[in-house]
Amino acid sequence: xxxxxxxxxxxxxxxxxxxxxxxxxxxxxxxxxxxxxxxxxxxxxxxxxxxxxxxxxxxxxxxxxxxxxxxxxxxxxxxxxxxxxxxxxxxxxxxxxxxxxxxxxxxxxxxxxxxxxxxxxxxxxxxxxxxxxxxxxxxxxxxxxxxxxxxxxxxxxxxxxxxxxxxxxxxxxxxxxxxxxxxxxxxxxxxxxxxxxxx
Numbered sequence: 001x002x003x004x005x006x007x008x009x010x011x012x013x014x015x016x017x018x019x020x021x022x023x024x025x026x027x028x029x030x031x032x033x034x035x036x037x038x039x040x041x042x043x044x045x046x047x048x049x050x051x052x053x054x055x056x057x058x059x060x061x062x063x064x065x066x067x068x069x070x071x072x073x074x075x076x077x078x079x080x081x082x083x084x085x086x087x088x089x090x091x092x093x094x095x096x097x098x099x100x101x102x103x104x105x106x107x108x109x110x111x112x113x114x115x116x117x118x119x120x121x122x123x124x125x126x127x128x129x130x131x132x133x134x135x136x137x138x139x140x141x142x143x144x145x146x147x148x149x150x151x152x153x154x155x156x157x158x159x160x161x162x163x164x165x166x167x168x169x170x171x172x173x174x175x176x177x178x179x180x181x182x183x184x185x186x187x188x189x190x191x192x193x194x195x196x197x198x199x
Contacts, residue, residue, distance in 0.1 A: 036182045037190050039197075062177040065090075065170065068157040070123055070150040073137065078150055080157075081176070083119040087198035088172040089191075092152075092163045094125045095139035099185035100167040104145060106188040110195065111147040118195065119148075125158055125166060126151040173198045 065088075067081045080088070091107060093100035111120045122145075124136040133151055140149050152158055161170065171180040171194040179197050182190060 036184055036186055037180055037193055038182070039180050062175075064176050065172045065178040066160050068160040069154065070121075070152050070157050072148075072150055080121070080172075083121065084176045085174055086117065086119050087174050087195075088119045088121060088170075089194065089198075090121045090123065090161075090170040090172060092123050092125055092158060092161070092166060092168045094128065094131045094166055095136050096130050097166045103167060103185045103187070103191075104143065106186075106191055108145045108147055109188070110191055114195065115147070117199070122147050122149045123157050124149060124151050125163070126153050127155045127158075169194065171195070171198045 065080060067079055070078050072078050080090070089107075089110075093104070095101075107120065107122065110118075125131055126133055126136060133153070136149070136151065157163075161168070165183050167183075167185055169182045169186060169191075170178060173179050180194050182194065186194075
């Protein structure tokens with residue numbers, strides 16, 4: 001009888017600790033979220049020759065965003081380099097990804113406002129076993145999103161950018177230089193900060 005009481009007390013204590021830990025995790029996780037928009041770290045440039053004026057070092061060089069190949073809805077090849085001349089917002093997503101779904105209305109709203117000034121490349125991670133061209137296309141159609149969607153059928157874009165976490169968003173200026181990156185879902189305020197960095 002005493003051992004049953006002891007087991008029940010231990011079980012009850014375990015449930016209380018587990019419940020408290022869950023609540024604490026959720027509250028702290030909301031308040032202590034890391035900065036989501038990071039500027040791209042430029043590569044160091046070569047020092048200026050000794051006979052040059054100044055501090056002895058030149059400004060850091062910008063880093064060109066690497067090119068990749070994805071496909072449009074009709075199956076045509078599309079390259080990042082096709083969009084040089086206007087700033088680009090490059091977003092990697094999947095229809096099964098909850099955080100991706102949460103940020104898409106903000107992207108669609110920004111596209112409706114700025115689609116003439118900025119290229120939006122919403123790149124679907126189509127090569128996973130959980131995602132297909134059909135699922136992704138149906139998701140976009142069902143939600144009524146108007147931004148352009150591209151499909152990473154060969155994992156070329158994801159491999160090029162080392163994308164292993166969804167969503168991931170990159171902000172690229174009109175000359176093709178990577179300016180900032182966000183990993184995880186972003187809200188409209190962070191999206192606007194990224195836009196302001198590339199406009």
